[in-house]
Amino acid sequence: MMTFFPVPYKDELLYSVLARYHVRSGNVSIKATQKDIYGTDSITAIMDLPSHIYRIMDNLPVGHHYTPEYLIANHTLYPFYAAFLSSEHAAKVKESMIGDKGGSIYNRIGLMASSVKFNQYFKFCPKCADEEVYNLGEMYWHRIHQIPGVLVCPEHNTPLYDSQVPVRGYNKHDYRLATPETCKINYPKLNYPDNIMDKAINIAQDIDYMLNNKTENKSLKWFKGQYINRLKELGFANINGRIKQKELLESFVNFYGHRFLRMVQSDIGFNSNGNSNSNWLYEMIRRNNRSSHPIRHLLFTHFLGISPLHIFNKKIEYKPFGERPWPCLNSAASHYLKPVINDMELKYGADSKSPIGVFICDCGFVYLRTGPDREEKDRYKITKIKHFGSVWENKLKKLTNQRLSLRETARQLAVDPATVKKYAKKLDLKTYWLKRGGEDQKIVNINEEDSSVEKKVSFRREWLNLIKQYPHSSKTELRQLNNRVFTWLYRNDRNWLNRNSPKIKSTVNDNHRVDWEQRDEEIYENVRIAVNDMLTVGKPVRITISSVGSRIGIRPLLEKHLDKLPMTKAYLNDKTESIKDFQIRRLQWAVQELQKDGQDLSLWRIYRKAGIREKFQKDLQEEAIKLIVEKNNLCL
Incomplete structure (x- = not known):
């Protein structure tokens, strides 16, 4: 039994606490220390996920306030390794750590089959070591420094170094203390490039959050759903969840770079055909029966722009058309433009490769919109009307009985005249429209037997609206303003285009002077x-x-x-x-947008939001850091 127990330091491994006990106890033999701690001398000293913790509790001094849950949560790597396990699975791991089934822990978590290998030596931060010796009179092993994939200390943003103490030493029962003698830098100091350093800091900060904040365990199905929905939002998957694998892998590798991915044991290789030949990322997204190393989950969530807080607590739903209710765009209804639609069917456009929303209103009006919506005004756009419904048809009947002109009828119904004619014929309505010349007739004098009548009407109307909007522009200038409409009409309706375009202005004997x-x-x-x-x-x-x-x-x-x-x-x-002025304005906009979304302000995230290419990032780094500091000071 222990006569005292060293007070654990912040982020100290239980292994390190026991190593300090061994030194302070004055025990010459490690076996004597083992008997003090466990009541037996045959327990293996484990750095990350120790077991037999109930034995430690039985041998703590009388009156202690520790619990197994406290030691596991605050002084082992359990919060990191169990974060992406289901609650049932995580409970079994914790049970094994408290009890005597330590041999099953690594298998339960999936570490034995993982290609991410354990660190060979305990790691340390030189700045942490100096501060601890000065303030505490001794050093200790930090939890976060020992996690594979952590390259820097999140406290000081400096590289970590290997100590001379192996994680699995020649004596498996021994506890080795962190000391100035075993934590020396005997080789050139590490100096990572900025792009490596930024990514390493971000990953270390995410892990630090997981170690020090309780996360709710979710099933693998939860995480797969989170990833797929975010991939849909970013355009790497369609609405059916089909992933654009090649695009995703290329973007992921470009985001991190092969060098950084190799440093965190998570590189993705490509063969001569451009296909992946070591695709842990795709397996992690698709396979619901296989766990992945937490460092790889964090690499992916960071790439997707999902914070550790949100990946566990905020369900990501793919909503390319925003939140319900949506506006009804039936101009004949009393609720026109009001948010009354709650029924929307999401489809996948095979041609456009984009989500399509089918919005169904109680008034019978059904319209389609190709998404996703980028701005609030997109909610009021129609790609295609599928059904007009009884309310619209009744208004058509009413307007027809009022003997309004074809063009006025079309205006009040917010459709083109050809549609009015089509539905008037379909409903067998008696019409009173006069066939006269002018702009109305330019649109309606089209052979109704033409299968492309609606398309032709649409392009003609766009061209006439363009002329009306820019009455002083020439045909060439109008073409530059909307080349799509001009090209279609030139190829399919050239005679009409020539008749309804501005005439070539003669410059001969032109005495008109411009003011x-x-x-x-x-x-x-x-x-x-x-x-x-x-x-x-x-x-x-x-x-x-x-x-x-x-x-x-x-x-x-x-x-x-x-x-x-x-x-x-x-x-x-x-x-x-200038290009740089514009880039700075994009940085300012990106910072504002990230703050609106509640995301952390980090360099890589700002650059990606602003669309700054990598070759310009170094020149803009000072400006970006200034913006981060300014915003953080405002928040404080």
Whole structure:
């Protein structure tokens, strides 16, 4: 029985506490120490997941306040290794640690079959060692330093070094103390590149969180579901859960790099065909009956942008169209644009490779939308109307009886005239529309037997709307504004396109003079509004003369005649951005977005959110760190 028990230090291994007991007890023989601790001298000294803890409890000094659960949770590696086990499985591991079934622990966790091997030597942080000797008068072995895959100390963000003490020594019963003599740096100091260091720090911090915060055990099925839904959000899987394996593996390896993955024993190799030949990642996602090493779970969650807090506690649901209820887009209904739809069917677009939402309203209106939604305004878009429903059809009947024009009827129903004609014929309605010329007739005088009538109507309407929006633009300028519509009409409806396009302006004997001063004032105001929108709405877009011109439909004018617009030119010269200015603005936007999502501000996460290429990251590091410091100070 022990006459005293050293008070465990923060993050100290139980192994280290017992090593300190051995030295302080004055026992010459390790067997004498073993009998003090366990009541027997045949127990193996285990660093990470010790067993026979009930024996330690039986031999602690009278009046102690320790429990087996306390020692296991705070002074062994159980919280790390059991984190990704089911509650039943984790309970059996804990039971084995408390009892005498230590031989089954590694098999239960899956460590015996894992390709992630144990550290050969105890590891230490030189800065921790110096502080402990100064403040405590002795050193000790930290839990987090001994986990395979931890390359740095999360307290000091410095590399860890091998000590001279083997994890499995020649005497399996011995407890070896951390001392200045056994923790010397006898080789060149480690100096990891920044990209390696950042990733190593992030992984170490995630593990530190797991060791010091209680996590709720979940089944392997839970984690697979979390991963698949996040992969859907990121575009690496379709809505049926089919993973784009090659894209995922390439992105994962590009994110970490082969060197870092080898350092944490988790590299993924590729053969000459570009396929993976050592794919632990795909097996971890797909196989529900096989556990994976926790370091690999953390590598993957970090790549997916999921924090340790959320992977265990917040269920990730794939919602490409946001939260219910959704708006009804039936213009004939009294609840038009109001969020009344709770019934939505999610489908997979075989052609578009995108999620498709089928929104079904009680009024009978059913519409499709291709997702995912990127902005709030996307909720009010329709890709295709599947059923109009009785409410819409009744309004069509009412408008027909009122003898409104075809175009006015179409406007009130928020559809094109061809659709009105189609459903009027389907419902056998008596119509009173007059066949007259003008813009209405340009759209409706189409052979209804044409199988592509709806598509043709849609493209014609887009082209006419473009002309109406930019009445002073030439045919070429309109084409630049919407090349998709122009190309389709040019190939499929050229005669109509030629009749309904701006005429070529003759420059012969053109004595009309442009009032450039007035035009400058008008364009300046449009440019100012456009720049303000680009700076405040949505994902950042670089402010250039071309981007601003494209936004307001006068790009050729700004590019060729900006010298004639002095007020506009001065404003644009002040607002246009260099590549670096734009990159800094993207960093600022990324920090704001990450804070909104409640994610930690780390360099790699900010760079990825902002879309900064690796070759620019070093030049922007100082600015990114400044933003992190500023935001953290505001939070404090």
